[in-house]
Amino acid sequence: MIRYIILLIFLVVWLYILHVTKKAKLPFWHFLWGSAGLFVIIFVGFKDVLTQPMANIVAAVAGIVGKMTGVFEPYYKYGIIFVESAKDSITLKIDFECSGIIEITAFLSLLIFFNVYSRYEKVIIGCIGTVYIIVANALRIILICLIIHFKGVDYYYISHALIGRIFFYILSIILYFYVFTKAQIISQKVGGFGYVDDNK
Known part of the structure; x- marks a missing residue:
């Protein structure tokens, strides 16, 4: 209960500072405060609600490859994946960190x-980007499962903490480059500052 009271207070402060930065025509600070604040609001307010559904989705998407190859068995209703290797087996739980909700x-x-x-473009790009991140995360899980299946459970840590994470970060960088960096460069080349009217 206390968490939501603090969140409500933060929401009021966030909206006020957003209004101030917009009226003062400070686009960079408006963007920085707005995006950081919205992340905190969604993360704190909806993390518990969204984590398990996202884990189920990722397990289901990754499970398509698992069922086709027989390398691992998904139990998407519970957000877990069972992986067998030549010597042993392991059950992977897709938790908050692996669900992709943070990204x-x-x-x-x-x-x-x-x-x-524009607002219309944001909706389209937001939907495409969300699907992209889900698929990228599922590919990371598949990669981890494949390594464990062929190399054994001893490779769980290195496949999860190192190989899988680097693989996912590379895919994320590609997304961010095309959505943010490239779009900003193009808008500057055609003479725009990079920000348009919020009412567009």
Whole structure:
């Protein structure tokens, strides 16, 4: 209960500072405060609600490859994956960290306040980007499962903490480059500052 009271107070402060930065025509600070604040609001307010559904989705998407190859068995209703190797087996639980909720929340928070795009474009890019992150995360899980299946459970840590994470970060960088960096560069080349009217 206390958490939601603090969140409500933060929401009021967030909206007020958003209004001030917009009226003062400070686009960079409006973007920075808006995206960071929205991330905190969604993360704190909806993390518990969204984590398990996202884990189920990722397990289901990754499970398509698992069922086709027989390398691992998904139990998407519970957000878990059972992987067998030649010597042993392991059950992987897709928890909060692996669900992709952090990455999706960060991406959408930045996109909403990244005013190079119109509102219609943000909706389309937001949907495509969310699907992209889910698929990228599922591919990371598949990669981890494949390594464990062929190399054994001893490779769980290195496949999860190192190989899988680097793989996912590379895919995330590609998304961020095309959605944010490239779009900003193009808008500057055609003479725009990189921000358009919020009412567009």
